[in-house]
Amino acid sequence: MNAALAPSETASLTAVSPELVDAARAFAQAARSENTLRAYRRQWDAFSAWCGARGFPSLPAAPAVVALYVTDKVGAGWKVAGLAQALAAISVAHVAAGHPSPRGAREVREVMAGVRRKVGTAQRQAAPLMRDQLRAISEALPATLKGQRDRALLLVGFFGAFRRSELVGLEVEDVRFSAEGLEVTLRRSKTDQDGAGHVKALPYAATPSLCPVRALRAWLDAAGVTTGPLFREVTRHGTVAPAPLSGRSVSRLVKESLEAAGLDADGFSGHSLRAGFATQAAKSGKAERAIQRQTGHRSVTMLRRYIRDANLWTENAAAGLLD
Secondary structure: OOOOOOHHHHOOOOOOOHHHHHHHHHHHHHOOOHHHHHHHHHHHHHHHHHHHHHOOOOOOOOHHHHHHHHHHHHHOOOOHHHHHHHHHHHHHHHHHOOOOOHHHOHHHHHHHHHHHHHHOOOOOOOOOOOHHHHHHHHHHOOOOHHHHHHHHHHHHHHHOOOOHHHHHOOEHHHEEEOOOEEEEEEOOEOOEOOOOOEEEEEEOOOOHHHOHHHHHHHHHHHHOOOOOEOOEEEOOOOOEEEEEOOHHHHHHHHHHHHHHOOOOOOOOOOOHHHHHHHHHHHHOOOOHHHHHHHHOOOOHHHHHHHHOOOOOOOOOOOOOOOO
16 A cells, blocks of 8 residues: 555546656655554555455445444554554555545544544553663663663663664764764654754763763674664674664563563553653753753643653642641
Protein backbone atom coordinates (compact mmCIF):
# COMPACT_ATOMS: atom_id res chain seq x y z
CA MET A 1 0.00 0.00 0.00
CA ASN A 2 1.69 3.17 -1.19
CA ALA A 3 0.55 6.76 -1.12
CA ALA A 4 0.19 7.62 -4.83
CA LEU A 5 -1.86 9.46 -7.37
CA ALA A 6 -5.29 7.87 -7.67
CA PRO A 7 -6.17 6.14 -10.99
CA SER A 8 -8.96 8.65 -11.58
CA GLU A 9 -6.38 11.42 -11.42
CA THR A 10 -3.80 9.79 -13.66
CA ALA A 11 -6.35 8.74 -16.32
CA SER A 12 -6.82 12.33 -17.46
CA LEU A 13 -3.08 13.03 -17.56
CA THR A 14 -2.25 11.04 -20.70
CA ALA A 15 -0.29 13.93 -22.16
CA VAL A 16 2.08 13.97 -19.20
CA SER A 17 5.30 11.97 -19.38
CA PRO A 18 5.43 8.72 -17.33
CA GLU A 19 8.58 10.01 -15.65
CA LEU A 20 6.73 13.02 -14.28
CA VAL A 21 3.88 10.85 -12.97
CA ASP A 22 6.38 8.51 -11.32
CA ALA A 23 8.14 11.47 -9.72
CA ALA A 24 4.81 12.75 -8.36
CA ARG A 25 4.10 9.32 -6.87
CA ALA A 26 7.53 9.30 -5.23
CA PHE A 27 6.97 12.72 -3.67
CA ALA A 28 3.51 11.67 -2.45
CA GLN A 29 5.00 8.64 -0.73
CA ALA A 30 7.81 10.71 0.78
CA ALA A 31 5.21 12.89 2.51
CA ARG A 32 4.98 10.19 5.16
CA SER A 33 7.87 8.83 7.17
CA GLU A 34 9.10 5.28 6.67
CA ASN A 35 7.89 4.37 10.17
CA THR A 36 4.40 5.63 9.32
CA LEU A 37 4.34 3.76 6.03
CA ARG A 38 5.42 0.54 7.70
CA ALA A 39 2.71 0.94 10.31
CA TYR A 40 0.11 1.60 7.62
CA ARG A 41 1.18 -1.47 5.64
CA ARG A 42 0.93 -3.60 8.77
CA GLN A 43 -2.51 -2.23 9.59
CA TRP A 44 -3.72 -2.66 6.02
CA ASP A 45 -2.48 -6.25 5.87
CA ALA A 46 -4.31 -7.02 9.12
CA PHE A 47 -7.54 -5.49 7.83
CA SER A 48 -7.30 -7.31 4.49
CA ALA A 49 -6.71 -10.64 6.26
CA TRP A 50 -9.68 -10.01 8.59
CA CYS A 51 -11.95 -9.25 5.63
CA GLY A 52 -10.70 -12.24 3.66
CA ALA A 53 -11.40 -14.62 6.53
CA ARG A 54 -15.03 -13.43 6.63
CA GLY A 55 -15.69 -13.14 2.92
CA PHE A 56 -15.80 -9.34 2.83
CA PRO A 57 -14.07 -7.31 0.11
CA SER A 58 -11.40 -5.07 1.61
CA LEU A 59 -11.07 -2.68 -1.33
CA PRO A 60 -13.43 -1.03 -1.51
CA ALA A 61 -14.72 -1.90 1.94
CA ALA A 62 -18.28 -1.10 2.95
CA PRO A 63 -18.45 1.35 5.89
CA ALA A 64 -20.48 -1.23 7.84
CA VAL A 65 -17.61 -3.72 7.45
CA VAL A 66 -15.09 -1.17 8.72
CA ALA A 67 -17.35 -0.46 11.68
CA LEU A 68 -17.50 -4.19 12.45
CA TYR A 69 -13.71 -4.39 12.22
CA VAL A 70 -13.33 -1.57 14.73
CA THR A 71 -15.81 -3.26 17.08
CA ASP A 72 -14.00 -6.58 16.81
CA LYS A 73 -10.64 -4.98 17.62
CA VAL A 74 -12.06 -3.19 20.64
CA GLY A 75 -13.09 -6.62 21.91
CA ALA A 76 -9.52 -7.78 21.33
CA GLY A 77 -8.22 -5.01 23.60
CA TRP A 78 -7.16 -2.40 21.05
CA LYS A 79 -6.92 1.19 22.29
CA VAL A 80 -8.26 4.27 20.54
CA ALA A 81 -4.83 5.23 19.21
CA GLY A 82 -4.42 1.85 17.50
CA LEU A 83 -7.91 2.02 16.01
CA ALA A 84 -7.22 5.52 14.68
CA GLN A 85 -4.06 4.29 13.00
CA ALA A 86 -5.94 1.37 11.43
CA LEU A 87 -8.60 3.72 10.07
CA ALA A 88 -5.92 6.02 8.68
CA ALA A 89 -4.31 3.08 6.86
CA ILE A 90 -7.67 1.95 5.46
CA SER A 91 -8.39 5.50 4.35
CA VAL A 92 -5.03 5.93 2.61
CA ALA A 93 -5.44 2.61 0.77
CA HIS A 94 -8.89 3.57 -0.50
CA VAL A 95 -7.91 7.05 -1.64
CA ALA A 96 -4.77 5.71 -3.34
CA ALA A 97 -6.90 3.22 -5.27
CA GLY A 98 -9.41 5.90 -6.30
CA HIS A 99 -12.18 4.96 -3.85
CA PRO A 100 -13.90 7.17 -1.27
CA SER A 101 -12.52 6.73 2.22
CA PRO A 102 -14.93 4.84 4.50
CA ARG A 103 -13.43 6.52 7.58
CA GLY A 104 -15.81 9.47 7.41
CA ALA A 105 -18.95 7.37 6.91
CA ARG A 106 -21.67 7.71 9.53
CA GLU A 107 -21.44 4.07 10.66
CA VAL A 108 -17.70 4.36 11.33
CA ARG A 109 -17.92 7.77 13.01
CA GLU A 110 -20.68 6.64 15.35
CA VAL A 111 -18.83 3.49 16.38
CA MET A 112 -15.64 5.44 17.05
CA ALA A 113 -17.56 8.04 19.06
CA GLY A 114 -19.01 5.24 21.17
CA VAL A 115 -15.59 3.67 21.64
CA ARG A 116 -14.09 6.96 22.83
CA ARG A 117 -16.94 7.45 25.28
CA LYS A 118 -16.92 3.89 26.62
CA VAL A 119 -13.27 2.92 26.44
CA GLY A 120 -11.70 6.36 26.79
CA THR A 121 -8.76 7.92 25.00
CA ALA A 122 -6.10 7.78 27.71
CA GLN A 123 -2.97 6.04 26.48
CA ARG A 124 -0.72 3.85 28.59
CA GLN A 125 2.43 5.88 28.97
CA ALA A 126 5.91 4.51 29.37
CA ALA A 127 7.21 4.84 32.91
CA PRO A 128 9.79 7.66 33.09
CA LEU A 129 13.35 6.61 33.87
CA MET A 130 14.46 8.92 36.66
CA ARG A 131 17.88 10.08 37.86
CA ASP A 132 18.41 7.50 40.62
CA GLN A 133 17.37 4.66 38.34
CA LEU A 134 19.67 5.91 35.59
CA ARG A 135 22.56 6.14 38.04
CA ALA A 136 21.94 2.59 39.30
CA ILE A 137 21.84 1.25 35.75
CA SER A 138 24.97 3.08 34.63
CA GLU A 139 26.99 1.97 37.64
CA ALA A 140 25.84 -1.64 37.26
CA LEU A 141 26.86 -1.94 33.61
CA PRO A 142 30.07 -3.95 33.07
CA ALA A 143 33.27 -2.51 31.64
CA THR A 144 32.87 -4.62 28.50
CA LEU A 145 32.49 -3.24 24.98
CA LYS A 146 28.75 -3.89 25.10
CA GLY A 147 28.54 -2.32 28.54
CA GLN A 148 30.24 0.83 27.27
CA ARG A 149 27.87 0.99 24.31
CA ASP A 150 24.84 0.52 26.53
CA ARG A 151 25.98 3.21 28.96
CA ALA A 152 26.58 5.68 26.13
CA LEU A 153 23.25 4.92 24.48
CA LEU A 154 21.25 5.25 27.69
CA LEU A 155 22.90 8.50 28.77
CA VAL A 156 22.80 10.13 25.34
CA GLY A 157 19.21 8.96 24.91
CA PHE A 158 18.21 10.41 28.29
CA PHE A 159 20.00 13.76 28.20
CA GLY A 160 19.14 14.28 24.53
CA ALA A 161 15.49 13.30 25.12
CA PHE A 162 15.65 11.22 21.96
CA ARG A 163 12.96 9.02 20.53
CA ARG A 164 14.06 5.44 19.84
CA SER A 165 14.08 5.94 16.08
CA GLU A 166 16.12 9.14 16.43
CA LEU A 167 18.66 7.50 18.71
CA VAL A 168 19.38 4.51 16.47
CA GLY A 169 19.39 6.75 13.40
CA LEU A 170 22.30 8.87 14.65
CA GLU A 171 25.65 8.67 12.88
CA VAL A 172 29.15 9.64 13.97
CA GLU A 173 28.98 12.57 11.55
CA ASP A 174 26.03 13.96 13.54
CA VAL A 175 28.15 14.36 16.68
CA ARG A 176 30.59 17.12 17.61
CA PHE A 177 32.58 17.16 20.84
CA SER A 178 33.40 20.56 22.30
CA ALA A 179 34.76 22.10 25.48
CA GLU A 180 31.21 22.54 26.76
CA GLY A 181 30.08 19.02 25.95
CA LEU A 182 28.40 17.36 23.02
CA GLU A 183 26.44 18.78 20.10
CA VAL A 184 24.20 16.27 18.34
CA THR A 185 22.52 17.16 15.06
CA LEU A 186 19.18 15.46 14.59
CA ARG A 187 18.74 15.54 10.83
CA ARG A 188 15.13 14.39 10.80
CA SER A 189 12.53 13.54 13.42
CA LYS A 190 8.85 12.77 13.88
CA THR A 191 8.06 16.46 14.15
CA ASP A 192 10.57 17.49 11.46
CA GLN A 193 9.69 15.42 8.40
CA ASP A 194 11.09 18.13 6.12
CA GLY A 195 14.58 17.61 7.49
CA ALA A 196 15.24 21.14 8.70
CA GLY A 197 17.42 19.68 11.46
CA HIS A 198 17.73 20.30 15.18
CA VAL A 199 20.92 20.55 17.24
CA LYS A 200 20.80 19.27 20.82
CA ALA A 201 23.44 20.26 23.34
CA LEU A 202 24.43 17.68 25.96
CA PRO A 203 26.69 19.17 28.66
CA TYR A 204 29.24 17.36 30.80
CA ALA A 205 27.71 15.93 33.97
CA ALA A 206 29.36 16.46 37.35
CA THR A 207 28.90 12.78 38.16
CA PRO A 208 31.14 10.72 35.81
CA SER A 209 28.80 7.72 35.79
CA LEU A 210 26.00 9.97 34.53
CA CYS A 211 28.01 11.90 31.94
CA PRO A 212 26.81 11.36 28.36
CA VAL A 213 29.88 13.10 26.90
CA ARG A 214 32.46 10.88 28.62
CA ALA A 215 30.35 7.77 28.00
CA LEU A 216 30.03 8.39 24.26
CA ARG A 217 33.73 9.19 23.90
CA ALA A 218 34.63 5.97 25.72
CA TRP A 219 32.34 3.89 23.49
CA LEU A 220 33.63 5.35 20.23
CA ASP A 221 37.26 4.94 21.28
CA ALA A 222 36.77 1.36 22.47
CA ALA A 223 34.74 0.34 19.41
CA GLY A 224 36.99 2.12 16.91
CA VAL A 225 33.92 3.63 15.27
CA THR A 226 34.84 6.71 13.24
CA THR A 227 32.04 6.94 10.68
CA GLY A 228 28.56 5.63 10.02
CA PRO A 229 26.00 4.42 12.61
CA LEU A 230 26.73 5.70 16.11
CA PHE A 231 25.18 2.84 18.08
CA ARG A 232 25.78 -0.62 16.63
CA GLU A 233 25.24 -4.25 17.39
CA VAL A 234 27.97 -5.93 19.41
CA THR A 235 28.18 -9.68 18.83
CA ARG A 236 28.53 -12.19 21.64
CA HIS A 237 32.19 -12.51 20.62
CA GLY A 238 32.75 -8.78 21.24
CA THR A 239 32.82 -7.75 17.60
CA VAL A 240 31.27 -4.44 16.55
CA ALA A 241 28.90 -5.00 13.64
CA PRO A 242 28.43 -2.40 10.88
CA ALA A 243 24.64 -2.38 11.28
CA PRO A 244 22.91 0.05 13.65
CA LEU A 245 20.72 -1.07 16.54
CA SER A 246 16.97 -1.24 15.97
CA GLY A 247 14.35 0.72 17.90
CA ARG A 248 13.20 -2.50 19.55
CA SER A 249 16.75 -3.10 20.73
CA VAL A 250 16.59 0.15 22.70
CA SER A 251 13.45 -0.97 24.55
CA ARG A 252 14.99 -4.35 25.31
CA LEU A 253 18.20 -2.68 26.48
CA VAL A 254 16.32 -0.42 28.92
CA LYS A 255 14.45 -3.35 30.44
CA GLU A 256 17.50 -5.62 30.65
CA SER A 257 19.60 -2.86 32.22
CA LEU A 258 16.98 -2.19 34.88
CA GLU A 259 16.75 -5.88 35.73
CA ALA A 260 20.55 -6.24 35.83
CA ALA A 261 20.63 -3.37 38.35
CA GLY A 262 18.05 -5.17 40.50
CA LEU A 263 15.22 -2.80 39.61
CA ASP A 264 11.67 -3.48 38.47
CA ALA A 265 11.45 -3.14 34.67
CA ASP A 266 7.66 -3.35 34.41
CA GLY A 267 6.18 -0.45 32.43
CA PHE A 268 9.53 0.74 31.07
CA SER A 269 10.47 0.92 27.40
CA GLY A 270 12.76 2.78 25.05
CA HIS A 271 10.46 5.79 25.40
CA SER A 272 11.25 5.89 29.13
CA LEU A 273 14.47 7.77 28.38
CA ARG A 274 12.65 10.66 26.73
CA ALA A 275 9.84 10.64 29.29
CA GLY A 276 12.37 10.45 32.10
CA PHE A 277 14.28 13.50 30.88
CA ALA A 278 11.12 15.62 30.64
CA THR A 279 9.85 14.50 34.04
CA GLN A 280 13.20 14.87 35.81
CA ALA A 281 13.79 18.28 34.25
CA ALA A 282 10.37 19.46 35.42
CA LYS A 283 10.99 18.14 38.95
CA SER A 284 14.31 19.99 38.97
CA GLY A 285 12.54 23.28 38.17
CA LYS A 286 13.68 23.68 34.56
CA ALA A 287 11.57 26.06 32.48
CA GLU A 288 9.08 24.48 30.11
CA ARG A 289 10.56 26.31 27.13
CA ALA A 290 14.02 24.91 27.93
CA ILE A 291 12.63 21.37 28.23
CA GLN A 292 10.69 21.85 25.00
CA ARG A 293 13.84 23.01 23.20
CA GLN A 294 15.61 19.78 24.16
CA THR A 295 12.71 17.40 23.49
CA GLY A 296 11.73 19.12 20.24
CA HIS A 297 8.03 19.17 21.07
CA ARG A 298 6.13 21.56 18.85
CA SER A 299 3.64 22.47 21.55
CA VAL A 300 3.72 22.84 25.32
CA THR A 301 0.45 20.89 25.43
CA MET A 302 2.15 17.75 24.13
CA LEU A 303 5.11 18.28 26.44
CA ARG A 304 2.84 18.49 29.47
CA ARG A 305 1.61 14.97 28.77
CA TYR A 306 5.07 13.85 29.86
CA ILE A 307 5.54 16.06 32.87
CA ARG A 308 2.04 16.25 34.33
CA ASP A 309 3.03 13.96 37.23
CA ALA A 310 6.34 15.67 37.95
CA ASN A 311 4.94 18.13 40.51
CA LEU A 312 2.28 15.94 42.13
CA TRP A 313 4.02 16.24 45.48
CA THR A 314 6.13 19.38 45.13
CA GLU A 315 3.12 21.52 44.20
CA ASN A 316 0.39 19.66 46.07
CA ALA A 317 -2.50 21.88 47.17
CA ALA A 318 -3.49 19.35 49.84
CA ALA A 319 -0.10 19.36 51.58
CA GLY A 320 -0.35 21.05 54.99
CA LEU A 321 -3.83 22.31 54.21
CA LEU A 322 -5.23 21.62 57.68
CA ASP A 323 -1.99 21.74 59.69
